[in-house]
Amino acid sequence: MTLADTSSRAGTVFKSLAAAAGVVLGAYLVWGLRSLIVPVAVGGLVAYICRPVVARLERSRVPRGVAIALLLFVFVLGALFIVNRIRAVMPSDTGALELRIRALYTLNERYQALMGLDRSLTRGNRIYRWVYGDLDPLVDRVRQLLALTPEEHAQFVASRPRGARGAPAAGPDRLVEYHRANVDTLEQRARTALAEPATRSTVRPPGAPPPTSVGQTPLAALGDIVSTWIISPLVFLFLLRDTGEIKRGLLRAVPNRLFEPALNVLADLDRALGDYMRGLFLECCLLGVTVGLFLTIIGVPLRWTIAIGIFTGASNVVPYMGFAAALLSGLAYALLAEDIRPLLPMVSSENFAIWVIVAVALAELLKNVVYEPVVLGGAVNLHPLVVVIGVLGGATLFGPVGMLLAIPTITVVKVLVSSTARQLKAYGLI
Amino acid sequence: MFGPVPDTAVAEKRRSLVDFLKQVTLFEDLSRRDLRRLARIVHERDYHDSEYICQEGQPGAALFVVRRGLVEVVRRGSSSTEVPLAMLEPPASFEESAATGTESVRWFSARARGPVSLLALGKSDLDALSVNFPPLANKVLMKLAGIMAIRFQILLDAQYLKESGEHPEATP
Numbered sequence: 001m002t003l004a005d006t007s008s009r010a011g012t013v014f015k016s017l018a019a020a021a022g023v024v025l026g027a028y029l030v031w032g033l034r035s036l037i038v039p040v041a042v043g044g045l046v047a048y049i050c051r052p053v054v055a056r057l058e059r060s061r062v063p064r065g066v067a068i069a070l071l072l073f074v075f076v077l078g079a080l081f082i083v084n085r086i087r088a089v090m091p092s093d094t095g096a097l098e099l100r101i102r103a104l105y106t107l108n109e110r111y112q113a114l115m116g117l118d119r120s121l122t123r124g125n126r127i128y129r130w131v132y133g134d135l136d137p138l139v140d141r142v143r144q145l146l147a148l149t150p151e152e153h154a155q156f157v158a159s160r161p162r163g164a165r166g167a168p169a170a171g172p173d174r175l176v177e178y179h180r181a182n183v184d185t186l187e188q189r190a191r192t193a194l195a196e197p198a199t200r201s202t203v204r205p206p207g208a209p210p211p212t213s214v215g216q217t218p219l220a221a222l223g224d225i226v227s228t229w230i231i232s233p234l235v236f237l238f239l240l241r242d243t244g245e246i247k248r249g250l251l252r253a254v255p256n257r258l259f260e261p262a263l264n265v266l267a268d269l270d271r272a273l274g275d276y277m278r279g280l281f282l283e284c285c286l287l288g289v290t291v292g293l294f295l296t297i298i299g300v301p302l303r304w305t306i307a308i309g310i311f312t313g314a315s316n317v318v319p320y321m322g323f324a325a326a327l328l329s330g331l332a333y334a335l336l337a338e339d340i341r342p343l344l345p346m347v348s349s350e351n352f353a354i355w356v357i358v359a360v361a362l363a364e365l366l367k368n369v370v371y372e373p374v375v376l377g378g379a380v381n382l383h384p385l386v387v388v389i390g391v392l393g394g395a396t397l398f399g400p401v402g403m404l405l406a407i408p409t410i411t412v413v414k415v416l417v418s419s420t421a422r423q424l425k426a427y428g429l430i
Numbered sequence: 431m432f433g434p435v436p437d438t439a440v441a442e443k444r445r446s447l448v449d450f451l452k453q454v455t456l457f458e459d460l461s462r463r464d465l466r467r468l469a470r471i472v473h474e475r476d477y478h479d480s481e482y483i484c485q486e487g488q489p490g491a492a493l494f495v496v497r498r499g500l501v502e503v504v505r506r507g508s509s510s511t512e513v514p515l516a517m518l519e520p521p522a523s524f525e526e527s528a529a530t531g532t533e534s535v536r537w538f539s540a541r542a543r544g545p546v547s548l549l550a551l552g553k554s555d556l557d558a559l560s561v562n563f564p565p566l567a568n569k570v571l572m573k574l575a576g577i578m579a580i581r582f583q584i585l586l587d588a589q590y591l592k593e594s595g596e597h598p599e600a601t602p
Contacts, residue, residue: 055562243470251473259475259550260484260491267554427488 035228038401043235045408049277050240068240094159097152098175099336104146105178106335108185110353111139121188140189147186148179261423268419269412276411280317282375287367288313291326294359299342299352304333316367318403319387323364330356382410444469451549454495454521456573464566471559473550477542486539490528492552493574496520499546505538517543526574529553 030037050071057067091099111117115132116125124132148156160173239246247266254262292309296302308329316322334353342348347355382390387407394406424430447469451457457465474497477483483494486506494501496518503524504512515538518524524540531553560567 052562059563248471248473256475256477256481256483259473260488260552263473263491263550263552263554267552267557270554270558 034398036231038398038405039229039232040235041405041409042401043232044239045277045405046232047236047239048273049281050236054240064241064243068237071240072237093155097148097156097159100146100148101156101175101179101182103336104143104182107139107142107146108182110335113350119188120192121185122192140193143186143189147182153179257427257429261420261427261429264423265416265419269415272411272415273408276408279375283367283371284313284316284322286371286375287316287322287326287363290363290366291330291360294363295330295356297343298347298355298359299340299344300330300333300337300356301341308333318400319391319407321403322367323360326360326363327357330360382407382414386410447472447474447549450497450521454523456493456495456523456526456570456577459569459573460566464563464569467563467566468551468559468570471551471555473552473555475548475550477546477548479542479544481542481546483540483542483546483548484525484536486536489533489535490525491554492550493523493525493529494540495523495549495551497547497549500543501546501548502541502543503538504541512539523577526578529556530571530574530578531557 053071054064054067057070058064062070112121115128115135117123117128128135156179160176250266251259251262288309291312292305295305295308300308308326311329312322312326315325331353334356337349337352340347340349340352342355344355387410390406390410391403394402394404394409396402398405421430444466448462448465451460451465451468451472452462457468460468472495473492475483475494477499483501484490497520499520501518501522501524502514503516503518504514507513518540525536527534528536529551556567556570559570
């Protein structure tokens with residue numbers, strides 16, 4: 001073995017060790033800074049989406065700084081408008097209590113009707129006998145969420161209109177009747193729960209205080225969120241202000257023989273991410289409009305279909321979440337709705353929930369069969385199993401925002417690997 | 431103390447880059463504003479003596495402008511020896527076809543003769559320019575087309591002269 005061979009082998013071993021150490025250090029940093037990854041990525045993605053807008057303004061002879069300031073101004077205006085709209089539709093304290101009473105009453109009524117339950121709430125039809133083991137605890141949990149605490153009960157009673165000398169108002173008060181019926185149902189369920197094994201039901205008797213969670217105060221939690229997410233607008237501003245310095249800085253670090261392959265890989269990444277963003281935006285808009293249209297046809301009022309459509313479209317940035325959002329919000333409306341005006345004669349208040357499921361399923365089908373292949377096309381081209389595992393992995397590691405970023409991340413990694421291999425081969429480097 | 435604020439090193443560097451770009455034939459029709467915009471996207475590369483800038487048989491992804499030093503254009507001959515074709519000096523440009531995305535492989539190699547500084551404009555940079563600033567990209571592409579047409583004409587003339595030299599009786 002010559003000295004040159006030994007030196008070459010030592011060099012290879014050193015490079016391999018350095019690469020392995022780099023990978024370990026990178027993984028350690030990613031894990032250590034994982035709370036910052038998501039805000040940085042969100043800021044970066046929003047800046048990426050806004051870049052064409054800034055470029056368009058710049059083309060119209062608006063200086064870049066002014067264009068960014070204009071964009072920020074529009075964002076702040078939009079945020080204020082949304083906050084105002086949310087505040088306008090948010091019910092007051094009493095309104096929220098009334099809403100919960102109505103929802104609980106409707107839930108009990110529809111559940112009893114669907115399952116054919118008797119007064120003891122323990123015997124029902126065949127469907128009930130099949131599913132009660134799974135469904136009863138679930139419905140009990142929803143009941144617990146909607147049930148009033150003793151303080152809320154007192155607040156509700158005090159809010160009801162009273163006649164002369166503090167006597168209750170003359171005439172029936174529908175909400176008070178609903179509330180009484182709810183209390184009866186909850187008591188009945190509590191009695192049943194005492195007679196059943198502990199695992200069967202999780203119901204809490206009416207008036208019992210809700211379980212308290214030990215942990216941070218809401219203010220401390222908000223402080224944590226703000227301190228972590230403050231980096232997001234900073235990243236957004238810096239990336240939007242950048243006029244190519246970052247790309248040029250990256251390429252400057254690349255050796256000359258890798259310059260052209262790196263240029264092509266970056267172009268491929270930019271194209272893939274751009275295609276994905278544009279396709280996803282269009283798909284979200286189409287899904288939101290379709291869900292809104294279908295829900296209008298089955299009788300949901302227009303102002304609610306617009307809200308559900310926007311919510312569905314926005315949720316669709318996470319795979320399969322648009323479907324879940326449409327279904328949950330549609331069913332929530334079906335639970336609360338007392339009068340509906342469907343355009344189809346076969347829709348009634350009894351089968352309304354089923355029609356909501358049909359409408360949402362049809363919209364989802366349309367999305368999968370028409371919108372996704374046409375609009376998103378080959379922009380992502382990932383196997384559904386990869387999508388599911390990616391989304392679940394993102395959720396496990398980084399929570400809900402991890403789900404949001406899972407697919408763009410997988411897309412970037414996929415393009416990075418395939419494009420790098422293609423370029424290295426084309427330039428005879430491997 | 432109350433005089434004009436001194437320029438930063440970055441601004442100074444960018445101004446000198448803009449001044450240089452103005453001398454390049456490819457960009458001579460651009461306004462100062464366009465040149466400043468272009469200066470933001472070109473890549474500055476340094477090569478040492480004998481280092482290959484681009485190699486024959488590889489695909490092209492960027493056009494290059496010689497800023498400092500000399501670049502030798504060579505081509506492999508029949509016995510695999512390199513035949514020198516031309517020596518380029520500032521502000522010459524080469525590999526224009528790569529920037530237009532013709533996806534052809536290179537028929538020549540370019541090598542640094544001594545330390546060389548180049549400016550590179552990638553095809554992807556030109557694509558981005560077409561999306562964000564179409565009039566500017568249009569001016570650059572028109573000039574590129576013009577330069578390529580002239581080179582093609584020179585090549586045809588050279589070929590014609592060569593053939594007429596080989597068969598003098600066939601020329602009119």
